[in-house]
Amino acid sequence: xxxxxxxxxxxxxxxxxxxxxxxxxxxxxxxxxxxxxxxxxxxxxxxxxxxxxxxxxxxxxxxxxxxxxxxxxxxxxxxxxxxxxxxxxxxxxxxxxxxxxxxxxxxxxxxxxxxxxxxxxxxxxxxxxxx
Numbered sequence: 001x002x003x004x005x006x007x008x009x010x011x012x013x014x015x016x017x018x019x020x021x022x023x024x025x026x027x028x029x030x031x032x033x034x035x036x037x038x039x040x041x042x043x044x045x046x047x048x049x050x051x052x053x054x055x056x057x058x059x060x061x062x063x064x065x066x067x068x069x070x071x072x073x074x075x076x077x078x079x080x081x082x083x084x085x086x087x088x089x090x091x092x093x094x095x096x097x098x099x100x101x102x103x104x105x106x107x108x109x110x111x112x113x114x115x116x117x118x119x120x121x122x123x124x125x126x127x128x129x130x131x
Contacts, residue, residue, distance in 0.1 A: 002067045004099050009089035010059035023085050030079040036068030053087045
């Protein structure tokens with residue numbers, strides 16, 4: 001049975017901005033390989049750490065919401081542990097209220113996308129009728 005999780009991970013500050021997408025792709029690929037599903041990925045940007053982590057005072061912060069089985073989480077943990085570009089990560093199980101809030105946020109986002117989509121679709125059909 002899959003559970004919802006929230007993970008914050010910090011990427012080494014010396015990683016170039018262009019390679020950050022490669023690191024996040026590796027994390028999402030590790031989730032998908034372990035039969036999970038990424039729900040949302042937020043980039044918080046480069047921030048100062050509360051204390052030095054592996055002699056680094058700053059890092060790129062990411063917040064990730066995903067679903068995965070407990071066995072898959074163990075596989076994800078193994079994949080992240082050996083990635084030198086990731087300074088630290090922490091994964092927690094989401095409680096019911098947070099899951100509901102996340103689902104509502106995703107539904108609202110989908111509704112806004114659907115509202116914008118019909119307006120774009122109506123324009124070409126009107127042009128076809130005129131021709």
